[in-house]
Amino acid sequence: MPDRAKVRIGEYDSALLAGSQLTPRDIERLRALQARGRLSLEQLPTGWRLKAGATVGLLVLDRVRLILEPKFAIPGDRLMGWLAYALGAPAPLPVTSRHWATGPEGYADLVAAAMLEQCEQLLREGLRRDYVRRQNLEPVLRGRLDIVAQTTRRYGQLDELHTRTFDRKTDIWDNRVLGTALQVACTLTTSPGLARALRTVADAFPQATPPDTALRVLDGTRYTRLNARYRAAHTWARLLLRGGGVTDVLTDHGTAADGLLLAMPALWEAVVRRLVTDAVIPHGGHAVPSGTAGITVQGDLGITSAFRPDVLLSLPGRDRAVRRLLPVDAKYKRYDRHGVGAADVHQLLTYSAGYTPSDDPRAVIVHPRTDGPSHRALQVDSPRGCLGNIHVVGVDTHTLPQQATAWMGSVLSSTNG
Incomplete structure (x- = not known):
């Protein structure tokens, strides 16, 4: 089969494809992604217009390899560090010792290389029996x-x-699922050296099992002292086998297309959840469990709905005796270049009214930026007085997560008064 044509599309940009470049199966797959809000596909007299959303990565179709590149937020040379941080991938994960710059094949090679390194380490230590x-x-x-x-x-x-x-x-599930993931990774990469290394390592693992079976096994895996060293390799294997979807972090259901797609808004939410949680621990704070009651809406045609911020922090008050709540919401938007939208202002005011004291309502928006951290405060007033304060915090994704965590801790501490 001839090599697939490479089509590059920037985040939120579009590209024109000839009618012959997409097969009926490709169109079905892209329609499924469109239903999930990942991209849009429009038929034209001369072919197709494909517009990318806030999803980046690699999508391998029958005749085309779509490379969806980010326009801002997390740069390629920092992506692996932030992705590992969001997923909670345990050490050792030497992301700083490799060249994680975005290559011409997109992000699939980055994750494949991360899993390859973990599998090589397992082989050096000896596979579990x-x-x-x-x-x-x-x-x-x-x-x-x-x-x-x-x-x-x-x-x-x-x-x-x-x-x-x-x-x-060694023919146990801990090893077999990695054999499957290594084979899947071989189909995604076009780098000859990486593909050769993946095939070599895959030969050292037990016979592979079908991807859907491997995913079910991975989702049900429990880690003990016997298999704890497999956690990092399994983390990257889940990402590859699910095509970019990781439970509770990156979900991308509804398509059978091969590839690795990262839903950037979901990735940013995962980053912010861990970032602010880690940041407030040294200051005596902690994240409130997600099971805590949210803001509810009742009486609308018998439907009751509930919603809550991405993170709800519990922080010590000024006198350290009384704790107060601080709602934090992650926004994957260019709030470093334009003002906060009215819908987001209304949403954050609702959170501040629902969780913070009426005499000092506050809420926090966290957004990505690439030219240094930022912090500004919006005061929302009404004829009857102040409705609340919204702190807009920009995190510099060119830095390491650990540096951003320390800076975020000082910002949240000052925000809390």
Whole structure:
């Protein structure tokens, strides 16, 4: 099959495709992504207009490789650090020791390389082994004799024995799911060196299992001291096998297209949740569990709805004896270049009215920027007085997450008075 044509589209930009470049199956896949709000597809007399949304990454279609590039926010050379930070991928994850710059193949190669490095480390340490039950046909008795199989299949002959054994093998689920992910990664990368390394490492892992089965196993995996060192490799494997969707972090259901798509708003929400939570711990704060009651709306045609901010922080008050709540919302918007929209002002005022004291209502917006951190405060007034204060905090994604965390801690501390 000839090489697929590469089409690059910037975040929120569009590109024209000839009618012959998309097959009926491609159109079905892209329509599914359109239904999820990831992109839009418009038919023209001469072909198709494809417009990208806030989704970046790689999408491999039958005749085209779509490379969706970010226009702002997290640059390529910092993406892996922020992605690992958002996913909570445990150390060791030496993202600073590799060249994580965005390559011509998009972000699929970055995640594949991250998983490859973790798998190589597992091989150096030795793959985990566990007892696996096997039914064998042996010339001598080893393990237990399967009497039923011996009598029904060998009819009393003793030249070969049906046995049941329990041997320590590497052919266990912890390893098999990685074998599957490595094979999937081989199909996504066009870098010859990376593809060769992935195939070499994949040969050292047990026979792969189907991707959907591997995903179900990964979602149900529980980590103990025996398999804790697999957590990082499994994190990247989930991202590859789900095509960019990670439970509660990056979801992208509704398409069977091969690729790696990162929903940037969802990624930014995950970054902000961890960033502000880590930032307030040294100052005596913590995040309120998500099960806490949200703001509810009742009486609308019998429908009751509830909503809450992305993060709700509990912080010590001025006298340290009384704690106060501070709602924080993540916005993947260019609030470094234009003012906060009216809808977001209304949303944050609702949060401040629902969670903070009436004499000092406050809320925080956190948005990405690439030219240094920023902090400004909006005061919303009415004829009856102040309705609330909205602090707009810009996080510099060119820095390391640890640096941004320290700066965010000082900002939130001052915001709390």
